[in-house]
Amino acid sequence: MCIESEAAISEKVAPESEVATSNRDTNGVVQLSYKDAINQLAEVNQDYTKVTKDNFLDFFILNKDASYDEKNGIVTLTKNRQDQVGNFTLKNKINLDYDFTLSGSVNLGSNSYGADGIGIAFHDGKTSDVGVSGGNLGIAGLENAFGFKLDSWYNSATRPNPNASTESNKFGWDKDPVRVPFGSFVTTTYKRPQGGRDNVWWAETEQKQGKDGYQTLNRNIYDGHFHDFLIDYNGNSHRMTITLKQQNNSLVWSQAVDVNNFSNKLAAFMMSGSTGGATNLQQFRINEFNYVAGQTAYVHYFDKTTGDELSVDEVTGQSGSTIEYTTSNIINNYENKGYILDSDEFIPGSVFDNDISVDQNYNVYLVHGIVPVNPEEPQEPGTPINPEDPDGPKWPEGSDKTALTADVNQTVHYQYADGTTAAADQTDAVHFTHQIHVDKVTGEVVQDDGWQAVDGDNVFDRKESPVITGYTPSQAHSDAITGLGHDSQDNEQTIVYTANQEQAQVTYIDDTTGETIGADQLTGAYGTSDDYRTADKITNYEHQGYEFVSDNYPADGVVYDQDGVIKQYEVHFVHGIVPVNPEEPQEPGTPINPEDPDGPKWPAGTDETSLTADVNQTVHYEYADGTTAAADQTDAVHFTHQIHVDKVTGEVVQDDGWQAVDGDNVFDRKESPVITGYTPSQAQSDAITGLGHDSQDNEQTIVYTANQEQDTPVNPGDSDNEDDKIEPDYPEIPDVTNVPTDEITTSTRKANQTPLNESIQEESETTVAENTVTDKPELPQTGVNDKADNAKTIGVSILTIFSVVLSLFSLVKKQKDTDKNN
Known part of the structure; x- marks a missing residue:
């Protein structure tokens, strides 16, 4: 009831005789307090229900985190904790054709920056319905809700997110009008929000x-104390007025309610509070709630098979009016899910009674449908049991024809020992x-x-075994099998026909040694x-x-066609012999046969270094004082070695010895280079x-001796004319280039005569000695001591040359005599 003034209250409470009039003004108008007026209205109109702290739990249901202090009506x-959700719902509905008031007070907590607030809603859903918590404060999700909220936390618009972790975030919410605490009306509309997929x-x-919209709250209202709060509804104008008393003032909101949004003009009522990351203590203290309750009838649907209540329908209306309801649609829906109707207590045309304190209840009982399944009436597993309920129970595994039949089969095989068929199988089946x-409701097998x-x-x-000439069966007949069941294994028996066993032998022979290196014994039917x-x-042997040499074993395998005869076959081999030489050297100690790493190894002396040898020659050219007269001449003779290795034993079975490359095992004579003013001890090196x-390597040294010069009347230092210089007259030396090499070898010379180079060397050494022992002063230009010494020197030189000529002449003569004798 909307109490706009005391005068208005007086008019509604009249006639005077029916109301206590303890307080009157001077004009005789009854002066009543708000509480007195409601009490007298309730006494006049027996349809009104009065709720106080004492009977609060008779009319309201607490849900989730909500709790009730009956002593104080709070x-x-x-609580001042994170993620709290608490609410209470009115058990019956409010008749919107009548006035109603809810007076009390609210404690919004002590944190003006806390969350989330308190929400109130009148809606067309079931009396037990509560909307989405969080930013929606329990209002969103309620059918045709007319609500109001006291909100301390600003929420910007948030689209639905089906993947969110909380129900509130999945649902989404509308934006708040301001960023400070406020109070405002809220309504719900059936629609698809922006970003959503469903209505x-x-x-x-x-x-x-x-x-008629929102008003901001003073932050000082969040003082941890209760503040008066009143909801006043006028049943004639259908206007709801909400009053909240702050510390310094009161805020009043007022808006008309569209009663056409409510079936039979009956509204369910709930109050909710929630917190999130931010928190607050949020409480409501009841003073009185006066309203005309709508009549409610409940139709309960029970599963008589299990005893569970399947669902309940809530039907509301006015006392004495017909209960506009039928059970046929719901029953039909359950029958489509496999139920069978057992009994229905609701009688069409029933009316609401006049007792609002007792709800009317009707029960409908259903039982589970049971259907036999067998090979004559099989089903398809995984398909719906009830075609009208495709998402319902499915036919279970084992309901198809294959699963409902079982055959146990027997097969008796008749085979030779090698597995080939000896006779046709015999078969049987049970x-x-x-x-x-x-x-049909659960899809479970309830009876087997x-x-x-x-x-x-x-x-x-x-079953008798057939007779096969020349073979004997392992059994004269198959085994009898009794006591078979549907899950017995198939029976399979094999009767084996055995032929006589024959033999053969394959011998592996080493023809090199004559030994048997292996033998295999073969048997077969x-x-x-x-x-x-x-x-x-x-x-493997290779x-x-x-x-490999030979193999007389049949390419297609031995055929056992001679009874009692052991067939003999031989495979022959010889040892592989491989040459090893510098062109094909090996690595000693490594496997000869790569596929046989643990077998024989290449012996020492098979590497390239061991199979080659070089004999080197060096001919030195020096002056008498040991200094180099000309560059050395060098030569080398190369030798190679070849052996033959047995690949089976790793032994050297043949040694071809050492051979000079290209047959050249000689160091030829090498001409001594010409050096002006010097004579070599040998015109050529020894061959x-x-x-x-x-x-051994050969090393020879050829010594160059300086030629002796003659004195001349002319002082060489007195003239620059070349014609005035005196050249010594040397005797002609015979050509000995055609003398055979062996005539001048070191061994021959030692046996017959003194080598030329030794003679010359001796003479040269004598000359050098004589020259070096003098202590006479050296002439500044000629390098001689005096004329007497010069004459002596010339004489010695002439004698030396003469000796050389005689030696060469003797060699030439001996060569000619040799030629004549040959």
């Missing part, structure tokens, strides 16, 4: 400021069937009639061929260094023949 919606009852807060009973053998036959009789082949063994790989 409902704590949320929902979307809550929208008034965005305009004023009594057949079983199965029946189950399926609950078990498996039954068709015609009661669950035995495999014995008569009339069969052996899959044994010699190829792998041959390859990997060990053998060379060296018959060299071997182990010969």
